[in-house]
Amino acid sequence: MRNVAFGQYYPTDSPIHKLDPRTKLFAGAISIAAAFVADSYWAYLACYAFLFIVILVSKIPVFQVLKTVKSIFAIILISVILNVFFHDEGKVLWAWWKIKITVGGLLYSGQIILRLMFLVLSTSLITLTSTPTELTDGLERFLTPLKYLRFPVHDVAIIMSIALRFIPTLMEETDKITMAQKARGAKFDVGGPLARAKALLPVLIPLFVSAFRRADELAFALDARCYNATEARTKMKVLRFGWRDLTATLCLALFLTVVIFLRLGFFGLL
Amino acid sequence: MSILELNDLSFSYKTDEEETIGVKNINLTVEKGEFIVLLGHNGCGKSTLAKLLNGLLLPDEGTVSVDGFLTSDESNIYKIRSKVGMVFQNPDNQMVASIIEDDVAFGPENLGVERSEIVKRVEWALEAVGMSAYRKGTPFKLSGGQKQRIAIASVLAMKPDVLILDESTAMLDPQGREEVLSVVKKLNADGMTVILITHYMDEATDADRIVVMNAGQIEATGTPKEIFSDKELIDRCRLHPPVCCGVMHKLSALGFPVEPVLTDEEAVEVLCRLR
Numbered sequence: 384m385r386n387v388a389f390g391q392y393y394p395t396d397s398p399i400h401k402l403d404p405r406t407k408l409f410a411g412a413i414s415i416a417a418a419f420v421a422d423s424y425w426a427y428l429a430c431y432a433f434l435f436i437v438i439l440v441s442k443i444p445v446f447q448v449l450k451t452v453k454s455i456f457a458i459i460l461i462s463v464i465l466n467v468f469f470h471d472e473g474k475v476l477w478a479w480w481k482i483k484i485t486v487g488g489l490l491y492s493g494q495i496i497l498r499l500m501f502l503v504l505s506t507s508l509i510t511l512t513s514t515p516t517e518l519t520d521g522l523e524r525f526l527t528p529l530k531y532l533r534f535p536v537h538d539v540a541i542i543m544s545i546a547l548r549f550i551p552t553l554m555e556e557t558d559k560i561t562m563a564q565k566a567r568g569a570k571f572d573v574g575g576p577l578a579r580a581k582a583l584l585p586v587l588i589p590l591f592v593s594a595f596r597r598a599d600e601l602a603f604a605l606d607a608r609c610y611n612a613t614e615a616r617t618k619m620k621v622l623r624f625g626w627r628d629l630t631a632t633l634c635l636a637l638f639l640t641v642v643i644f645l646r647l648g649f650f651g652l653l
Numbered sequence: 654m655s656i657l658e659l660n661d662l663s664f665s666y667k668t669d670e671e672e673t674i675g676v677k678n679i680n681l682t683v684e685k686g687e688f689i690v691l692l693g694h695n696g697c698g699k700s701t702l703a704k705l706l707n708g709l710l711l712p713d714e715g716t717v718s719v720d721g722f723l724t725s726d727e728s729n730i731y732k733i734r735s736k737v738g739m740v741f742q743n744p745d746n747q748m749v750a751s752i753i754e755d756d757v758a759f760g761p762e763n764l765g766v767e768r769s770e771i772v773k774r775v776e777w778a779l780e781a782v783g784m785s786a787y788r789k790g791t792p793f794k795l796s797g798g799q800k801q802r803i804a805i806a807s808v809l810a811m812k813p814d815v816l817i818l819d820e821s822t823a824m825l826d827p828q829g830r831e832e833v834l835s836v837v838k839k840l841n842a843d844g845m846t847v848i849l850i851t852h853y854m855d856e857a858t859d860a861d862r863i864v865v866m867n868a869g870q871i872e873a874t875g876t877p878k879e880i881f882s883d884k885e886l887i888d889r890c891r892l893h894p895p896v897c898c899g900v901m902h903k904l905s906a907l908g909f910p911v912e913p914v915l916t917d918e919e920a921v922e923v924l925c926r927l928r
Contacts, residue, residue, distance in 0.1 A: 516751050541749065548751045551793050597746045603709055604747035607739040608760040608811065612731035615765040619758035619772060 391451070393511045398627055399441040400512045404521030406628040407509045413635045414505035417642045418498050426645040427497045433638045434504055441512055451507035452500050459499050466492040515547045524622055537616060545601070553594065560589050656814055656846055657683035657706065657737075662715035664705055675701035677869045679715070683848065685814070688841045690857035691850040692880075693866035694891040699850045702866070703819040706848070707737035720814065735764055738808030742820040744792075744800035753803055754779070754788045760811040771810075778806040782836050798829025802836055815846040822851060830856070854881070855895040858915040865890050882913030 394400070399407075414430075421427055438448050452459075472487025510518070523540035530536050561571070564585045571582050662679040665672050676698040683689060693699045704710040705717055708724035719736055722729040738760075741747050750756040754775050761771045779785045782802040792800055801821055808816065818837065822830040834856060841847045849856065857863050863880045865873045867890040873880060880886065884902045887894050894902070897920035904911045909927060914920045 514751075516755065544751070545749055548749060552745050597743075600741060600743060600746040601749075603704070604741055605749065606709055607707060607734060607741075608807065609731050609734050609763040612735075612763050613765040617762050617765050617768055617771065619755070619762060619768060619775065621768065 391507070391510050392514050393443050393447060395442040397440060397442040397512070399437065399508075401627060402512075402631055403622050403624050403628045404513050404517040405524055405622060405624070406631050407513055408518070408521050408525065409632065410635055411506050411509050413639050415502060417639055418501045418505075420639075420642050420646050421498065421501075422494070422646055424494070424497075426642050427494065427501070429638070429641050429645060430501050431497070434501065434508070437508060441508065443508075443511055448504060448507060448511065451511075452503055455499060455503050459496055462495050462499065463492045466495055516544070519543045519547065520620065520622060541610075549594075549597070552597075553590065556593060557586060557590055560586050654685050655682045656685045656720055657681070658716075658718045659705075660716045660718075662702075662705065662712050662717060664701060664710060664713050666701075674698075674869045675710075676705065676866075679871055681864065681871065681874075683815070683846060685846055686841070686844050688838075688847045688859065688861045689849070689864060690860035690862075691848060691864050691866060692852065692854060692857055692890075692892060694852055697866045697890075698869040699866055700819050701869075703739065703817050703848070703850055706815075706817060707734050707739055709739075731764070735760075735811045736813055737815045737817060738811055738813030739817045739819060740801065740804050740808055740821045742823050744797060744804050744821075744824070747804050748792055748800070748807070751791055753784070753790055753792055756792070756803065757807045757810050760807055764811060774810045774812065775806075778809040779803075781809055781840065782806045796829060797825045798832035801825060801829065801833050805833070805836060805840075809840075813845075815848065816840060817848045817850070819850050820852070821849075822853065822856065852893070854887075854892050854898070858895075865892070867891075877915050878913060881915055 417430055421430055438445055467484060467488055468482045470485065470488035470491045471483055472485050472491070474486045475483050476486065477484040513521075519540060522543070523536060526534070526536045526539070565571070569582060569585055571579065574582070659679050659681045663677050664675040666675055679702065691699050691702065701710065705712060705724070706719070708717075708730045711725055717724045719733045722733055724730070724733055748756045749759050757775045757778055758771050761774055766774070776785070779788055782805050784799065784802050784806060787795065787799070787803075792803060795803070804821070805816070816837070818833075822833055825833065830853075837847055837849060838859060849860070851857070857880070858877050860877055862874060863877055864871055865880060865886065872890055873883070873886055881894060881898050895915075897914055897917050900920065901911050901914055901923070911923050911927070914923055
C-alpha cells in the first residue's frame with residue numbers, strides 16, 4: 384500500500400480507467416448534484432442503478448468499492464439518529480416527551496443513508512480509477528482559465544504534485560523516527576488522549592525539521608532544472624478528450640436528466 | 654575548447670553576525686569532454702563551488718563563465734542552468750513527480766521544449782542510464798542507485814554540456830555507487846564533460862584530472878597518479894586514499910622501491926615485481 388503512489392488507486396484495464404481525468408472530475412460533480420436533486424426512492428434507484436453499471440464497467444470488485452463507505456459510518460449513524468427521532472411527519476409510531484418516531488421520519492432517514500452512501504461511493508470511484516497524478520493534471524487543466532485572472536495555476540499544480548510525491552517519503556520517515564524514539568524508550572500507546580498527543584511531539588518535531596531541510600534542497604533542485612525559465616512551458620503529456628469521454632459525458636447528462644425528471648414528477652404516476 | 658572558466662572566484666556565506674568563507678581565489682579551466690574529480694573532506698567548499706558553477710550561488714568576487722556566458726548576468730541564468738546540469742546528494746529531494754517519466758520530463762518542460770522532442774529526450778535519457786524499463790513506474794520502490802540514475806536522466810533530458818554530481822554517491826551503498834559511476838563514465842566516454850564531487854578517493858582513479866580542495870581553496874590539481882602519490886598532500890587535506898595506495902605509501906616509507914598505484918591490480922603487479 385505504501386509503495387503505491389498514494390490513495391486507493393485500483394488498477395484495471397477498464398474503459399473507465401482510460402477516461403480523461405477531467406471527465407471523471409466532471410462525473411464527480413454530476414454525482415454530487417444528482418445526490419442532492421434526488422428526493423424519492425425512485426430517484427435513488429436510478430442513482431444506484433447507474434452507479435452499479437459504472438462499477439461493473441470499471442471491473443473493480445463491488446466489495447472494494449463498498450468498503451469505502453466504512454469511513455463515514457459515524458456520520459451516517461449520527462444523521463440517521465437525528466432524523467429518526469426528530470423528523471416529524473406522518474403517522475406516529477412511538478412518542479416520548481418531544482421525541483417521536485414517525486413513518487415519514489423513518490422513510491426520510493432511509494433516504495439520508497442512501498444519499499450519503501451515494502456521495503461517498505461515487506467520489507471513491509473516481510479515486511479508485513485514477514492515479515493522484517492524473518487527478519492533479521485534470522485539475523490543472525480545469526483551472527487553466529484562471530491564468531487570465533493572474534492566478535498561478537501552474538505553481539499550484541506543482542505544489543500539489545510535490546505534495547503527492549512526498550507523502551510516501553514522509554510516511555517512511557515518520558516510521559523511522561517513531562522506531563528511533565521507541566528504541567530510546569518513548570511510549571506512544573499508554574495514557575489518556577492528552578498523554579498520547581504529547582508523546583507524538585518527539586516524532587513531529589524531527590519530522591518537521593527534516594521536511595524543512597528537504598524543502599530547502601528541493602528548492603535548489605527545482606532551480607537547477609530551470610523551473611520558471613519561461614512562460615511558455617510545455618507539457619509532455621497532453622490530455623485528450625476522446626470518443627470515450629464524449630460517450631461518458633452523454634451518459635452522465637442523461638443520468639442527471641432522469642434524476643431531475645423524477646424530482647419534478649414528470650412521469651406523472653411516480 | 655574550454656567550457657568552464659573560473660577567474661579569481663570568491664564567495665562567502667554572510668549572516669548578520671558572521672561571515673563564513675565558502676570558496677576563495679579559485680582559478681580553474683575545464684575543457685570540453687574532460688572528466689574532473691573534485692576531492693575534499695566535508696566543509697572544504699566543494700558544494701559551494703558546484704552551486705557557483707550553474708548560478709545557484711553568485712560570486713562575491715571574480716567570475717564564472719559557462720561556454721562564454723557569465724553567471725553574474727541575470728539574463729543568461731536559464732541558458733547556463735540548462736548547459737550545466739546538476740545532480741545532488743539526496744535522490745529523494747530532487748524528484749518532483751510521482752511517476753518517473755514525468756520527473757525526467759520536468760526539465761525540458763520548464764524550458765518550453767516541444768512535446769515530440771520531450772518524448773524523444775525522455776526515452777533517450779532513460780536509455781542512457783539504463784532505466785527505460787521503469788519509465789511508467791514510481792520511484793519509491795527503487796534502490797538508492799536507481800533513484801540517483803533517474804536523477805541523472807532528469808538532468809540529461811535538458812541536454813546539458815556539463816554534468817556536475819555534487820556528492821551524488823555519498824548516500825549510496827557500494828553497489829549503488831558502482832552503478833552511478835559506471836553510468837557517469839559511459840556518458841563521459843560519449844563526450845559529456847563531467848565534474849564529479851566526492852570525498853571518496855577511489856572514485857577518482859579514472860579522472861582526467863583531480864582537483865583537491867581544502868579550506869575553500871584549490872590545494873592541488875593533477876592526474877590521479879600525481880595526486881595519489883603525494884602522501885603529504887593527502888594527509889594535509891584529510892583525504893582517505895584507497896587501501897592499495899596507503900600500502901604503497903607505507904612500503905615506500907620503509908624504503909621499498911615501489912611506485913604509486915591507483916588500483917588493486919596495479920598494486921599486485923608492483924608487489925610481485927618486488928620479489
